[in-house]
Amino acid sequence: MSEKNRIKESILKYKILIVDDQLPNIILLENILNLAGFNEILSTTDSTAALEKIELHKPDILLLDLMMPRVTGFDILAEIEKSADSRDFMPILVLTADTNPKSKEKALKLGASDFITKPFDISEVSLRIQNLLTTKHLMDQLKNQNDHLEDLVKIRTEQLQTAKEEAEKNEKKYRLLFDANLDDINLFYIDQTGPSKFIETNPASETVLGYTKEELLNLSIQDIDTGMVDSGYYLEKIQKLLEKGSLEFETVIRKKNGELRNMEVKANVFELIGKTAVLNIYRDITDRIKFIEAILKQNRAFKEIAWIQSHVVRAPLARMMGIIHLLNDLYFEDLNPEINKLLKVISDSAFELDQIIREISEKTSEAQKNQNL
Amino acid sequence: MNFDLIIVDDDAEYIFFHKLLAKKSGLSEDPLTFSSGQEVIDHLAAVINQSINNTLIFLDIYMQDIDGWGVLDYLQSVNKHEKIKVILITSSVSMEDKRKAIQYPSVIEYIEKPLMMNYLINLKSQSIF
Numbered sequence: 001m002s003e004k005n006r007i008k009e010s011i012l013k014y015k016i017l018i019v020d021d022q023l024p025n026i027i028l029l030e031n032i033l034n035l036a037g038f039n040e041i042l043s044t045t046d047s048t049a050a051l052e053k054i055e056l057h058k059p060d061i062l063l064l065d066l067m068m069p070r071v072t073g074f075d076i077l078a079e080i081e082k083s084a085d086s087r088d089f090m091p092i093l094v095l096t097a098d099t100n101p102k103s104k105e106k107a108l109k110l111g112a113s114d115f116i117t118k119p120f121d122i123s124e125v126s127l128r129i130q131n132l133l134t135t136k137h138l139m140d141q142l143k144n145q146n147d148h149l150e151d152l153v154k155i156r157t158e159q160l161q162t163a164k165e166e167a168e169k170n171e172k173k174y175r176l177l178f179d180a181n182l183d184d185i186n187l188f189y190i191d192q193t194g195p196s197k198f199i200e201t202n203p204a205s206e207t208v209l210g211y212t213k214e215e216l217l218n219l220s221i222q223d224i225d226t227g228m229v230d231s232g233y234y235l236e237k238i239q240k241l242l243e244k245g246s247l248e249f250e251t252v253i254r255k256k257n258g259e260l261r262n263m264e265v266k267a268n269v270f271e272l273i274g275k276t277a278v279l280n281i282y283r284d285i286t287d288r289i290k291f292i293e294a295i296l297k298q299n300r301a302f303k304e305i306a307w308i309q310s311h312v313v314r315a316p317l318a319r320m321m322g323i324i325h326l327l328n329d330l331y332f333e334d335l336n337p338e339i340n341k342l343l344k345v346i347s348d349s350a351f352e353l354d355q356i357i358r359e360i361s362e363k364t365s366e367a368q369k370n371q372n373l
Numbered sequence: 374m375n376f377d378l379i380i381v382d383d384d385a386e387y388i389f390f391h392k393l394l395a396k397k398s399g400l401s402e403d404p405l406t407f408s409s410g411q412e413v414i415d416h417l418a419a420v421i422n423q424s425i426n427n428t429l430i431f432l433d434i435y436m437q438d439i440d441g442w443g444v445l446d447y448l449q450s451v452n453k454h455e456k457i458k459v460i461l462i463t464s465s466v467s468m469e470d471k472r473k474a475i476q477y478p479s480v481i482e483y484i485e486k487p488l489m490m491n492y493l494i495n496l497k498s499q500s501i502f
Contacts, residue, residue: 307467310464311435314466314486315384315486318485319387319390319486321487322390322488323390326390
């Protein structure tokens with residue numbers, strides 16, 4: 001079925017309301033419309049009931065006589081005009097014997113769509129009604145499509161808004177992580193010519209490297225990493241980084257004030273607007289290294305004390321113990337009981353001391369083992 | 374006894390004490406004594422290629438210059454484990470030293486000071502060589 005026929009079929013189902021105080025006119029119009037194929041035709045001769053019927057039946061088109069007693073066609077037009085926004089488009093075909101252009105103009109201003117002049121020309125009435133209904137059909141269709149589009153736009157706008165808010169929230173979160181990080185985090189590009197200047201850094205650069213963000217964006221790792229004096233250093237690191245995607249290593253950084261600091265570096269490589277970028281995280285481990293050295297030194301001292309305990313202190317003690325034993329084995333029987341008793345006290349004390357030295361030595365040895373683990 | 378006794382210690386009092394114990398226990402009437410690793414190595418080097426008697430050494434570990442480990446390394450290099458045997462007598466109570474000592478084939482015993490009379494009396498009844 002062609003589009004034109006489909007429209008014609010649709011409009012024949014439309015509801016038509018006729019308001020005319022002259023019954024013969026109504027009968028004539030109903031006959032014309034019936035012949036044209038319309039079935040849903042309502043009519044009234046009582047103009048005072050017109051608005052009520054419009055409200056009740058919601059006709060698709062109104063055929064309205066202007067010259068009626070009490071409530072005229074103009075009055076009805078004016079009332080409809082007032083509430084026009086809230087309902088679907090309802091074309092109004094004005095039926096009038098008055099050919100005065102002034103009243104036509106007045107009717108048009110009040111919202112009339114078209115005119116039919118009495119007496120009616122049968123084919124003209126049918127044609128005009130069909131034209132108006134075709135227009136209504138198309139307008140309703142357009143309105144539906146617009147409503148649908150509007151809904152789509154509304155949904156899509158909401159989705160975009162949600163996505164935008166989500167992205168903003170994430171951006172805020174990551175920005176906070178970035179800014180609040182105590183390690184210096186900076187970014188730069190790499191290509192065949194080497195590393196670019198830094199393109200981004202967080203506030204920690206001031207404490208870790210001694211450079212403000214503005215200063216750092218004018219520098220590259222050439223200016224801060226002392227390893228860069230060795231030409232193989234950069235190439236080796238970049239090659240490993242590109243192979244694995246990330247790399248951890250230690251290096252010595254020259255801070256803005258010239259101070260050299262040991263840094264642990266975590267490097268990651270990724271794509272940023274079509275270029276290869278490196279994100280470096282610098283952690284100052286100078287103090288950590290110092291602490292470890294201090295602990296190792298302390299452990300060496302500890303070991304030395306243990307050795308002194310187990311050997312140097314114990315040597316004279318063992319001498320005493322050996323001699324007391326010898327005396328005990330060979331001569332004690334001849335001594336008087338009092339001296340015997342005193343020698344026993346010396347012997348017990350020496351063994352007690354020996355036990356203490358052994359315990360200290362054992363504990364130090366344990367500590368040593370734990371450190372080696 | 375079927376062996377000569379050598380006492381090595383850098384502490385003169387221990388030499389006196391161990392010599393006394395050796396005599397009293399009947400292990401040796403006249404042990405040779407040395408106060409450093411170098412001295413005992415020199416002595417052994419002089420006699421090692423002659424028909425050396427069975428020799429038992431009471432060896433201290435911690436001494437100045439060449440210590441007990443140095444003497445053990447020397448004995449390992451001359452490889453006369455059948456003829457020369459060592460009892461380590463040390464004031465060290467370290468397990469590490471004990472573990473290290475038993476790696477040497479010439480070491481037959483590791484004793485923490487003090488050396489006891491009873492131990493030497495028992496030793497007499499064992500066949501060391």
